[in-house]
Amino acid sequence: MCGRLNVISDPLCDWVSGQLGIKFHSETNRDLRPTQQVATIALDGAALKQIDASWGIKPAWAKRLLINAQAETVRQKRTFAQAFAQHRVLVPCSGWFEWQQAGAVKHKYLFQGRDEQPLLMAGILYPQLDGRHALVTLTTKPIASCAPYHHRMPLLVAPQAVDFWFHSQPHELDALLNSPEISLLIQAC
Template sequence: MCGRINVIDDPLCQLVSDVLGINFATESNPDLCPSQKVATIIQPGQFQQLNADWGLNTHWQSSLLINARAEQVASKPTFKDAFVHSRCLVPCSGWYEWKSVTTDNKAQKQKYLFSHSDNEPFYMAGILFNPESPQLVTLTTQARDHCNDYHHRMPVLIPKEEISAWFDTPSHQLNELMHNATTTTIKVAKVA
């Protein structure tokens, strides 16, 4: 589901700056939680950094809405306008999932870090709300390959070669990009 993000500023900031041609700057937060500020990339003509709160406050839900299913984002009233007009990316070092394990006959949740096998940044797809006080929802898709061993959902990861396509392609043509990202570059490590 992606309820925690790993952001390590070095080398993330330099790698993102090099790819996008901007000065991307963020503070390290190895366990970024919903409701905290997260650095995003937007493209109103050119790439820019925008800091947003992770999670959307809604009048019908008591908890923050932090994720949206990619397969529903174009049709759900809550998301469709933001999906058309306010897409963003969240550069990060990785994300966390928890898996139920049994140790010494006790059920526990084990935390796992998902990161890039080449130590490259991930670019998580997201949508923004409330321009005056930006709020972010990340997009998820059906987990594939080894990621499915830990959780049935995973973030939509946009390859760095497709960043411009994420912003420039009409929303009704983004289905393939959102659902066909490779998972071969993802490594999984147990967190103590």
């Protein structure tokens, strides 16, 4: 689920900078994968700032890299609860990809905002001892248009909910952690 992002710097960087009032920069990467650097937006004191992070964590108990956490249980799971309480971020992107198996053939689909409107995916950061950061994105139940393609989708935060996302206590965010009300464009690739 949501293991590939589509990041197109123009118009994404201008849109994020204008919407959030910060200087945001991200390189175009039409196939951003786990372990690669992702530009995120974090709250630093009272101001928003960009923090670049490596996508995925590997706890000692895990057999593989964890790139996603379920929004419905993020507050309860020990691996995610502290990061969710203290290090929530947004991941600006142009869209994400899913694959659907049809017999022996896999079909790739791009999910993006209507009119190519950038999306803000919810995530949590893990600060590392060396000053770098790792990222896990949050997923939720799919909206009706996404359900035929996958049983999960990224948790998307509407621009008008950004302040609420960053300034609320974890227990106050339950309403945001469900399927978002958003209209998406889905294209076969």
